[in-house]
Amino acid sequence: KAGVTQTPRYLIKTRGQQVTLSCSPISGHRSVSWYQQTPGQGLQFLFEYFSETQRNKGNFPGRFSGRQFSNSRSEMNVSTLELGDSALYLCASSPEGLNWETQYFGPGTRLLVL
Amino acid sequence: AQSVTQLDSHVSVSEGTPVLLRCNYSSSYSPSLFWYVQHPNKGLQLLLKYTSAATLVKGINGFEAEFKKSETSFHLTKPSAHMSDAAEYFCVVSDLSGTYKYIFGTGTRLKVLA
Numbered sequence: 001k002a003g004v005t006q007t008p009r010y011l012i013k014t015r016g017q018q019v020t021l022s023c024s025p026i027s028g029h030r031s032v033s034w035y036q037q038t039p040g041q042g043l044q045f046l047f048e049y050f051s052e053t054q055r056n057k058g059n060f061p062g063r064f065s066g067r068q069f070s071n072s073r074s075e076m077n078v079s080t081l082e083l084g085d086s087a088l089y090l091c092a093s094s095p096e097g098l099n100w101e102t103q104y105f106g107p108g109t110r111l112l113v114l
Numbered sequence: 115a116q117s118v119t120q121l122d123s124h125v126s127v128s129e130g131t132p133v134l135l136r137c138n139y140s141s142s143y144s145p146s147l148f149w150y151v152q153h154p155n156k157g158l159q160l161l162l163k164y165t166s167a168a169t170l171v172k173g174i175n176g177f178e179a180e181f182k183k184s185e186t187s188f189h190l191t192k193p194s195a196h197m198s199d200a201a202e203y204f205c206v207v208s209d210l211s212g213t214y215k216y217i218f219g220t221g222t223r224l225k226v227l228a
């Protein structure tokens with residue numbers, strides 16, 4: 001099976017712009033989670049989608065949003081970018097999003113905000 | 115609510131010597147516990163997981179961890195370090211008590227000296 005793929009891998013944006021990141025989960029996986037990784041804050045949970053519905057949400061402002069399509073692919077959007085949004089954004093998938101399931105991570109999208 | 119603490123941010127060992135990466139967790143429910151490894155500029159890869167079966171869990175690349183409920187610990191060990199083990203290691207707790215299913219520790223960067 002192909003692993004989790006994320007596009008693009010690298011992105012440079014300027015403050016105030018918006019950005020959309022894409023994640024394709026492992027075939028058959030219905031849960032997709034997004035994480036932000038920064039040197040200062042570590043790995044923080046953004047949100048989880050299951051069957052096209054946001055099921056869990058982390059403590060991030062409303063500028064961060066996401067969606068999931070019927071084929072389980074997911075996108076996350078960040079509007080009005082700030083310098084502090086520079087980070088590695090990781091997507092992970094699992095079959096049902098159950099707490100004992102392994103999450104399979106993509107390689108990440110590295111976003112730089114100038 | 116669940117939480118996880120990785121007691122060392124950096125660990126250095128010589129090649130061929132044992133590795134010990136420490137992790138303590140807090141959970142009101144029966145947790146699932148995971149160790150992930152992240153090599154530079156790569157996504158996260160599962161090393162091993164505990165999900166209420168055997169308390170001694172064996173993972174990939176010779177790593178193992180022991181779940182000790184009385185000590186609320188899930189330390190990661192390896193008998194003999196290899197240069198390729200140099201990476202960042204994350205302990206993760208997941209249970210049903212909180213909104214965020216996966217809570218990551220702050221990470222331990224393992225350095226292996228020749």
